[in-house]
Amino acid sequence: MQKTWRESILACLLHDISVEGFLRTDHGFWGAQLVRPYVDEEVAWAIQKHQALRFFADDSVGYDYPLFTGNGSV
Template sequence: MKDGTKEEYLFLKPLEDEHIKGTADRVLRELRLQEEETLPGYKISRLTHGLQSATRAYNEGADVDWVVGALLHDIGDGLAPQNHDKFAAEILRPYMREEVVWTVEHHAAFQMYYYAHHYGWNQHEREKYSASPYYRSCVDFCERWDQSSFDPAYPTRDLDFFVPMVREVFARKAHDPAVQQKGVVKGIPPLATAAE
């Protein structure tokens, strides 16, 4: 690279810009692969898990960042099974609110609350993040949208329903402070009560 000329880099820039415009298509292609590449023992595919999580978020009135974050939170399972949460967060980070990215990045530790004790691991791993302003958002994300989304009977929207939302997120200007909203806590929408 050090031998590249200004002219050569100016030639490459529009090609790279065009490649970036295809990010949503590549993300959607990877999601579709999760229909085939599922983990043995589960009753639904990894794609269906993401779709179920996103459907729950959408049905509860979550904004597009939460819905797409829920859809893509496990997109790293196939390529990075030991750190899939970090992998997914890095895909989202340039295009999404920091709160949602942080939640995706840490959801694996928070999910341990539901199963780690069965393996003799630390069920309360999430507590090391209790000082984060996003701690409650991640607790709620895991409780309401992630851990509950392994249900083969749950009425789940298909991927086509979410495609416009994925395209909207990845069409944003990357690293835009107005999009990333560092330090802003919106939280998960409150659940409606029976009296409402």
């Protein structure tokens, strides 16, 4: 498995590592701080930014913004 895929998989597995201890909107920041000494910087960055990037549309892979109805359902 290529290094970039391993890093992506690791970031996916660890992205909510601090949710149990920090039920806050900035849990990505704290999760990144927990793992930064042990992982590549790309993994820590992905964990820190996962909330901001989760709805980032990417037409090249067919991922569009979710449609919101305004009543709380998608």
